[in-house]
Amino acid sequence: MLAPSLLILVTFVLYPLVRAVWLGQQRCDNFGNNCVSRGFDQYVDMFTSREFQSALGVTVKYALLTVPLGLVLGVGLAVLADKHLRGVGVFRTVFSSTVATSVAVASLMWLFLLQPDVGVLANVGWINELFPSVKDPGWLRDPGTALVAVSMSSVWANLGFTFILVTAGLQGIPRDLHEAAAIDGAGDVRRFWSVTLPMLGPTLLFVVIVLTSRAFQAYGEIELLTQGGPAPYDSTTTVTYFIYGRNSVISGDVGLQATAAVLLFLLLLVLSVLQLSGLGRRVHYGD
Amino acid sequence: MATDTRAAAIPAVGFDRPRGWRALGRYSLLLFVAFLVLFPIYTTIVAALKPGNEVLNDPLRPGPFTLDVLRDAWSTGRLGRYLLNSFVVAIVVTVCQVVTSLLAAYAFAMLDFPGRTLLFGVFLATLLVPLEVTLVVNRRLIDSLGWLNTYQGLAAPFLATAFGTFLLRQVFLTLPRDLRDAAAIDGVGHLGFLRHVAIPLVRPTLGALALFSFLSTWNQYLWPNLITTEADKNTVQSGLRLLASTNLDEPNLVMAGTVIAAIPIFVVLIVFQRQLVRGLTAGAVKG
Known part of the structure; x- marks a missing residue:
């Protein structure tokens, strides 16, 4: 009964992982053939290379731009829509809606919003007067703002996911706790910090881990919005885009792609261990 | 939602x-x-x-x-064709993931065999390997099988899931062993027991898993881009990318494609909102 699963997982997950570690110390020609062994120093060379370091820096920045903001917005909206107001269901539907957008759909919507020539913001008179930079040079074309613009699209696209999870988490908090705190005279703010947030711990930890790994694996939004540019600073080339982007310097060299991919794997591994041991220890599981 | x-x-x-x-x-x-x-x-x-x-x-x-632009995106933009491709691949992956995880989860929960703990550890370990690491090698593997631009190439690496196996195993573990033993005495084989007792028990989880599999396959971006070189074989996501890159000056056509690509998922999520919340929260709660 295990055979089918085992066959697939070994062939398409474990073997490729081992093979990637092996390929990662080789250099290949443009067709991925005639690979020559270069030794495991290639990992060190890759890690210390200017290109990889730059991609890593961009990725970390991207994670810092998307994860905290996404978390705060998700929690804020979920708390806002958790009150018993008439018609709050409509708002819940609206806030959940972005979960239905794939990375391609969300990115193209934002490309159309932000594009300086044929985009929405650049062609609405008053927005254009308020923020001249939407047209010239355009937020996606200015190395200073491109990553922020991409992360706006990503925060938007992830909002539905975070909102749904936090809302479910809020509904798992026993009402007695809130009632008891209210009877003791705790106001909305106090109850948020002393009841809601601690009780949401496990949910928030999960959201942080998922959002962080999504940030580290960001590819589609980069390809569709900026192609890793604007040049010459490679200001939005994340690690994943560095590995797979068509205009990346290592595009076509399977050996170097594998090197960078294995490094990405190790980074994500270290990161999840850190998050689980650091944040995980402070999370309260209720019993 | x-x-x-x-x-x-x-x-x-x-x-x-x-x-x-x-x-x-x-x-x-x-x-x-x-x-x-x-x-x-x-x-x-x-x-x-x-x-x-x-x-x-x-x-x-x-x-x-x-409505002309929508019609145009559907026919000349080939969105109809891409939707069909996405649909076929997503359904195949979903059905296979459900079947393979059911079998594996049952084996892990109900059967005693040597090396069970070790094998389960191997399954869980695959959860730590990000897709991006294995894609370099998987692309070559699919290429050497001659499966570029085919449905089997798009689907093969994803026909089993450790996540689903883990999820279903957790529910199967709540089934008393005595029940299985009693059924065995009555001459009910494992497959019979799975079908008549175990599957009805996990039906809600199964629904959540199926929706989760469908959505993640449908939303895949990087893999279809790596596997598809012929326009006709694109999924909706890689097809949208193609539409966007070849029609930069026609934002309304690209937006029409985006709308067409987004509608099926909106509909699916509205119909299955209960499963969605279950599926997304499955990873967030302990147990």
């Missing part, structure tokens, strides 16, 4: 039911945020329904309406 699991009993006057000015303030805030969240969706739909020469003329004002 409202999450309709409200607290069971809501008293008419509660400490968490804002009234008067506070309710008004909260509504204004909710409306404002809802407006921001819906803004990109709104501009996309407006553009998709406008003729080409009107798109940049006040992009916030709807109309003049036309």
Whole structure:
């Protein structure tokens, strides 16, 4: 009964992982053939290379731009829509809606919003007067703002996911706790910090881990919005885009792609261990 | 996609039911945020329904309406073809993931065999390997099998899932062993027991897993891009990318494609919202 699963997982997950570690110390020609062994120093060379370091820096920045903001917005909206107001269901539907957008759909919507020539913001008179930079040079074309613009699209696209999870988490908090705190005279703010947030711990930890790994694996939004540019600073080339982007310097060299991919794997591994041991220890599981 | 699991009993006057000015303030805030969240969706739909020469003329004002652009995206943009491809691949992956995880989860939960703990560890370990690491090698593997531009190439690496196996195993573990033993004495084999006892037990989890599999396959971006070189074999996501890169100067056509690509998932999520919340929260709760 295990055979089918085992066959697939070994062939398409474990073997490729081992093979990637092996390929990662080789250099290949443009067709991925005639690979020559270069030794495991290639990992060190890759890690210390200017290109990889730059991609890593961009990725970390991207994670810092998307994860905290996404978390705060998700929690804020979920708390806002958790009150018993008439018609709050409509708002819940609206806030959940972005979960239905794939990375391609969300990115193209934002490309159309932000594009300086044929985009929405650049062609609405008053927005254009308020923020001249939407047209010239355009937020996606200015190395200073491109990553922020991409992360706006990503925060938007992830909002539905975070909102749904936090809302479910809020509904798992026993009402007695809130009632008891209210009877003791705790106001909305106090109850948020002393009841809601601690009780949401496990949910928030999960959201942080998922959002962080999504940030580290960001590819589609980069390809569709900026192609890793604007040049010459490679200001939005994340690690994943560095590995797979068509205009990346290592595009076509399977050996170097594998090197960078294995490094990405190790980074994500270290990161999840850190998050689980650091944040995980402070999370309260209720019993 | 409202999450309709409200607290069971809501008293008419509660400490968490804002009234008067506070309710008004909260509504204004909710409306404002809802407006921001819906803004990109709104501009996309407006553009998709406008003729080409009107798109940049006040992009916030709807109309003049036309369905021609949507028709164009469907036929010349081949969105119909891409939707079919996505649908076939997503259904195949979903069905296979459900079957393979059912079998594996049952084996891990109900059978005793040597090396069970070790093998389960191997399954869990695959969860740590990000897709991006294995794709380099998987691309070569699929290529050497001659499966580029085929459904089997798009689907093969994803026919089993450690996540689903883990999820279902957790539920199977709650089945008393005595029940299985009693069934065995009555001559019921493992497959019979799986079908008549175990599967009905996990049906809700199964629904959540199926929706999760379908969505993640449907939304895949990087893999179809690596595997597809012929236009006809694109999934919706890689097809959208193609549409966007070849029609840069026709934002309304691209937005029409985006709308067409987004609609099926919106419909699926509205129909299956209960499973969605279950599926997304499955990873967040302990147990």
